[in-house]
Amino acid sequence: MFEPHISIQELNVFYESHHVLKNVTVGIPRKKITVVIGPSGCGKTTLLKSMNRLIDLIDGVKVSGKVLVDGVNIFEDGVDITDVRRRMGLIAQKPNPLPMSVYDNVAYGPRIHGAKNGKDLNQTVERCLRAAGLWDEVKGRLKEPASKLSVGQQQRLCLARALIVKPEVLLCDEPTSALDPMSVQHIEKQLLGLKEDYTIVFVTHILRQAKRLADYVIFLYLGELVECGSAETIFSQPRNPRTKAYIEGLFS
Amino acid sequence: MAFSMLVVIGSLLVMVAVVVFKGAPALSISMITQTPRGGYYLGKEGGILNAIVGSLCLAGGATALAFVISLPVALYLEEYAGKSKLASFTRLSLDVLGGVPSIVYGAFGFTFMLYLGVRASLLWGIITVALLVLPIMTRAMDEVVRAIPLELREASYALGATKLETVLKVMSRQALPGILTAVLLAFGRGIGDSASVLLVAGYTDYIPHSLFDPVATLPLAVFFQIGTPFPKVQERAYASAVVLLGIVLSLSVASRLLTKKFMKYVVK
Numbered sequence: 001m002f003e004p005h006i007s008i009q010e011l012n013v014f015y016e017s018h019h020v021l022k023n024v025t026v027g028i029p030r031k032k033i034t035v036v037i038g039p040s041g042c043g044k045t046t047l048l049k050s051m052n053r054l055i056d057l058i059d060g061v062k063v064s065g066k067v068l069v070d071g072v073n074i075f076e077d078g079v080d081i082t083d084v085r086r087r088m089g090l091i092a093q094k095p096n097p098l099p100m101s102v103y104d105n106v107a108y109g110p111r112i113h114g115a116k117n118g119k120d121l122n123q124t125v126e127r128c129l130r131a132a133g134l135w136d137e138v139k140g141r142l143k144e145p146a147s148k149l150s151v152g153q154q155q156r157l158c159l160a161r162a163l164i165v166k167p168e169v170l171l172c173d174e175p176t177s178a179l180d181p182m183s184v185q186h187i188e189k190q191l192l193g194l195k196e197d198y199t200i201v202f203v204t205h206i207l208r209q210a211k212r213l214a215d216y217v218i219f220l221y222l223g224e225l226v227e228c229g230s231a232e233t234i235f236s237q238p239r240n241p242r243t244k245a246y247i248e249g250l251f252s
Numbered sequence: 253m254a255f256s257m258l259v260v261i262g263s264l265l266v267m268v269a270v271v272v273f274k275g276a277p278a279l280s281i282s283m284i285t286q287t288p289r290g291g292y293y294l295g296k297e298g299g300i301l302n303a304i305v306g307s308l309c310l311a312g313g314a315t316a317l318a319f320v321i322s323l324p325v326a327l328y329l330e331e332y333a334g335k336s337k338l339a340s341f342t343r344l345s346l347d348v349l350g351g352v353p354s355i356v357y358g359a360f361g362f363t364f365m366l367y368l369g370v371r372a373s374l375l376w377g378i379i380t381v382a383l384l385v386l387p388i389m390t391r392a393m394d395e396v397v398r399a400i401p402l403e404l405r406e407a408s409y410a411l412g413a414t415k416l417e418t419v420l421k422v423m424s425r426q427a428l429p430g431i432l433t434a435v436l437l438a439f440g441r442g443i444g445d446s447a448s449v450l451l452v453a454g455y456t457d458y459i460p461h462s463l464f465d466p467v468a469t470l471p472l473a474v475f476f477q478i479g480t481p482f483p484k485v486q487e488r489a490y491a492s493a494v495v496l497l498g499i500v501l502s503l504s505v506a507s508r509l510l511t512k513k514f515m516k517y518v519v520k
Contacts, residue, residue, distance in 0.1 A: 054410060082412040082413065083412065086412030090406070099518050100517050112413050158407070
């Protein structure tokens with residue numbers, strides 16, 4: 001077994017009386033792409049949002065269990081929640097640029113964490129836009145509103161914005177579901193390159209995409225963890241009949 | 253449907269036409285650059301600068317005062333109070349307040365003034381009109397803030413922003429055009445209301461020099477002048493109405509232009 005970067009232990013999540021995640025225990029390996037698969041509404045997004053406590057924003061949510069990041073339970077009292085979130089970059093399902101220019105979007109993170117305007121910030125912004133594979137397309141449009149970019153570009157902008165606060169983990173919530181095939185390819189390529197430096201958790205309900213990206217797979221079904229393991233094992237010899245049925249496309 | 257459209261557009265055009273037509277003989281440069289001579293009720297000379305300045309000061313002051321109360325309430329309702337009982341009760345209170353006739357606000361302010369033993373003044377006009385426009389402004393802002401998508405806030409929080417940073421740097425930016433509209437809406441309501449200021453702001457031929465002076469307002473300039481038996485002075489009432497219309501109209505044009513400018517960065 002590996003030493004997990006994130007270790008989820010007996011995690012239960014309720015929305016009002018709806019039991020969304022049921023006793024989930026799973027480890028997420030460091031600097032690998034872990035793909036979370038499962039049909040819609042099985043709790044994939046909830047699992048993801050538990051890892052950076054964005055789940056706190058939802059009304060009427062109740063969480064029990066532990067999420068350990070490098071051994072520290074992020075749900076414990078006294079944990080610096082803004083620091084937890086800074087370390088867990090999020091790429092949302094729909095690109096969510098902030099209502100400001102391309103440059104200001106990327107610079108937002110460093111600025112709230114105290115960075116001053118100037119050459120250093122400019123260089124950092126450029127470096128992150130390059131890492132997201134967007135620099136060449138936007139270098140002449142930095143002052144334009146981010147909402148003017150194409151959807152695919154916006155998603156890479158969100159990636160750059162996430163990278164700039166130096167996260168350790170990238171949480172990706174079906175980040176390509178709103179994109180055209182070319183943009184999907186683009187994002188996937190960036191992520192495969194980024195796994196050298198980041199632990200990536202990638203939620204998707206597209207099996208082919210899971211197969212392209214995954215080093216490690218978690219299969220959720222109706223809020224329960226059905227099976228997890230290396231991509232090879234899960235995709236070629238799943239142990240659980242439900243996993244097998246899902247992978248063979250008997251239900252989705 | 254066509255008839256209804258005609259009523260809407262027609263009533264605007266006819267109203268503007270009547271007011272302009274009737275006021276035209278009295279319209280002159282001196283009308284907007286001089287204070288009245290010979291008393292506002294009887295005088296046929298001079299202008300209504302007193303009322304123009306008075307109205308702008310009063311509506312401006314009231315809008316500013318209402319703004320500093322409205323914005324925190326709107327942001328609090330959304331970001332902190334959520335769906336709590338307090339939030340829905342606050343919204344209900346605002347809706348009820350919004351339905352209270354403006355003369356009641358005036359009477360309310362007047363009672364306070366009597367109790368404190370002070371004279372009608374610009375300050376009391378500002379306070380009363382601020383209360384009058386507060387519910388309009390707050391509810392308009394509330395709707396704007398509520399329309400901010402959750403994803404936008406998530407994006408900010410996910411980068412490690414605090415609640416305050418998210419409110420001040422992201423939500424307020426997204427809401428800026430809507431907030432601006434709310435402010436101008438309130439200003440328009442404030443500058444046009446006569447009943448609320450009738451009792452608390454007084455009326456005078458002079459431009460106010462301090463917050464404690466009584467102050468003339470355009471709606472009351474119309475009201476007083478139209479009530480005279482002299483056709484010459486009645487014409488001046490219509491001319492005053494033209495000035496008031498002009499101010500309100502240029503405001504709404506300005507607000508459209510400004511909104512367009514600030515919409516540039518807004519995420520849809």
